[in-house]
Amino acid sequence: MRVNTESVIDRALQGDEMNVEEVEWLLQLKDDESIEQLRCGADVLRRNLVGDVVTYIKNRNVNFTNICNINCAFCNFAKHGEDSDSFTMSISHAIQKIEEASPYGIREVCLQGGINPDWDFQDYVKLVSAIKERFPDIHIHAFSPFEIFYMSKKSRMTVQTVIKTLVDNGLGSIPGTAAEILDDTVREVICSGKMKTKEWVDVIQQAHDLGVKTSATIMFGHIENNHQRAQHLFLLRELQKSTGGFTEFVPLPFIPYKTKLAQSHRIVPISNIDVFKFYAVSRLFLGKWIPNIQTSWVKLGKNAAAQSLSWGINDFGGTVIEENISRSAGADHGQFLSSDEIKHIIEEAGKVPQERDTLYQVI
Numbered sequence: 292m293r294v295n296t297e298s299v300i301d302r303a304l305q306g307d308e309m310n311v312e313e314v315e316w317l318l319q320l321k322d323d324e325s326i327e328q329l330r331c332g333a334d335v336l337r338r339n340l341v342g343d344v345v346t347y348i349k350n351r352n353v354n355f356t357n358i359c360n361i362n363c364a365f366c367n368f369a370k371h372g373e374d375s376d377s378f379t380m381s382i383s384h385a386i387q388k389i390e391e392a393s394p395y396g397i398r399e400v401c402l403q404g405g406i407n408p409d410w411d412f413q414d415y416v417k418l419v420s421a422i423k424e425r426f427p428d429i430h431i432h433a434f435s436p437f438e439i440f441y442m443s444k445k446s447r448m449t450v451q452t453v454i455k456t457l458v459d460n461g462l463g464s465i466p467g468t469a470a471e472i473l474d475d476t477v478r479e480v481i482c483s484g485k486m487k488t489k490e491w492v493d494v495i496q497q498a499h500d501l502g503v504k505t506s507a508t509i510m511f512g513h514i515e516n517n518h519q520r521a522q523h524l525f526l527l528r529e530l531q532k533s534t535g536g537f538t539e540f541v542p543l544p545f546i547p548y549k550t551k552l553a554q555s556h557r558i559v560p561i562s563n564i565d566v567f568k569f570y571a572v573s574r575l576f577l578g579k580w581i582p583n584i585q586t587s588w589v590k591l592g593k594n595a596a597a598q599s600l601s602w603g604i605n606d607f608g609g610t611v612i613e614e615n616i617s618r619s620a621g622a623d624h625g626q627f628l629s630s631d632e633i634k635h636i637i638e639e640a641g642k643v644p645q646e647r648d649t650l651y652q653v654i
């Protein structure tokens with residue numbers, strides 16, 4: 292299908308909703324002039340929707356276990372229990388990690404781990420409640436939809452009861468990770484042991500129905516095609532229309548270097564320009580429905596993340612402190628950016644830095 296690029300972008304700027312075919316068209320653009328039109332359109336829509344403010348959050352990650360038997364082909368973080376470099380943190384160790392970050396004034400801790408077969412639902416509950424008791428003012432953003440799904444299966448409790456119990460014990464919100472590409476033919480190749488698309492959607496819907504906010508993500512730049520990327524965006528927009536529970540969209544470029552998936556499918560890293568194009572198309576497609584779109588300095592590095600701010604992005608993510616998942620896959624962009632560095636990068640890019648909390652309340 293041939294599409295008039297200028298008219299699709301103009302209509303998106305006027306608030307018209309793009310369709311899947313139009314997304315596919317924009318993603319395949321190759322000539323410099325059309326790509327610049329795309330960038331400008333996304334930049335204008337970003338300004339119209341959220342102004343020149345670029346937000347960031349002071350947070351830290353705690354990956355509490357890397358033991359996992361799911362064997363996703365794109366993941367180099369997981370280890371089997373017998374591997375010498377496998378680990379599971381005690382609760383006191385997890386608390387110590389957060390204490391180490393306290394001098395930075397963190398407002399959020401993000402907890403995610405492997406699907407450790409030795410963990411029961413009560414282990415997750417104890418972890419959350421111990422952290423909440425020790426740090427009552429820190430927002431706990433924790434457990435991917437797949438971890439929630441696993442807790443539900445293992446405990447034989449409903450997803451709804453699992454989420455409610457976690458919230459009662461201190462959970463604040465849920466990262467919308469484990470989405471990868473929401474297409475079961477792709478999932479069969481990259482993460483066949485993980486939940487199916489419908490199951491991911493179900494966990495997210497139930498969280499939103501309970502009033503628990505989540506982020507939305509995509510992991511792109513591997514075996515998926517433009518149609519599957521477009522369908523993923525479409526699914527997220529439709530979900531948001533019905534629940535309003537997504538706080539942000541976080542497109543995550545795939546880091547291939549040390550992964551089995553890259554070796555078996557000869558995947559090379561996606562270029563920065565292709566990442567930026569996807570950011571811009573996401574902005575135009577999601578429009579007013581998901582106004583916060585986050586770049587990923589952990590995956591792209593500081594310079595490319597700064598550049599991405601002119602492609603429709605309005606959030607720089609977090610200080611992070613200790614990022615293990617991308618690093619295990621071969622990313623080498625460091626594990627910490629201070630809030631002063633982030634502010635400096637945003638200002639250098641001609642935007643206005645603003646600290647936020649997990650739910651995008653201005654600090």
Ligand code: SF4
Binds near residue numbers: 366
């Ligand atoms: S992505 Fe998650 S579920 Fe898959 S192997 Fe890695 S840690 Fe396990």
